[in-house]
Amino acid sequence: MDISKCETCIEDCPQAQRRHEEATGRMYAMRELAKCAPYWDALFGENDKPKITPDRLREMMEADRDGRVVILPVKVGGMVYRVITTRDCPPLLSEIEIKTVEQAASLIGHMGKHLLISYYHTLEAAKAALKGEGDCS
Known part of the structure; x- marks a missing residue:
């Protein structure tokens, strides 16, 4: 296990290593979240409640890849x-x-x-x- 220098301790500190790993993970998550920003409104509604489940999204992506998706020119009720x-x-x-x-x-x-x-x-x-x-x- 890598040991990092703790800002409050003078010696090597496993707790500092854990905090560093957590911060790195948060930075990665924030970068990945930023990539999703343009699609946020399409995926999430009010209070960040998902508009579509991951399984449904996967199903739609597979159907699109297979050439089975058709976009109607007008919605039912239109x-x-x-x-x-x-x-x-x-x-x-x-x-x-x-x-x-x-x-x-x-x-x-x-x-x-x-x-x-x-x-x-x-x-x-x-x-x-x-x-x-x-x-x-």
Whole structure:
């Protein structure tokens, strides 16, 4: 066992070695914690209560690594705005509440402007698309 000089003792002191090792451990822990700082809000809620368990995080990381993670363009319970453009004027704007995961998944790759049916996250974006449609001719 390494023995360090104690600040209060003149001789070698095992207690000083233990305090040094504890301080080194705390410094390491603080450095590791600093690396996590950008992710803190995603991992912890109020009073630093975890939002996700380590097992769930591990499961998500493995699924992502295996290519099994899909990010839905809108959450269940969210709203999308659909613009239907037909040969007959005017284009139709409707609001749709997303009620199921399947409904949300059906929008993957379909958000934004398309030839006949376009979906938007906000009413403002849908209205802007309507203005850009031009005249029927």
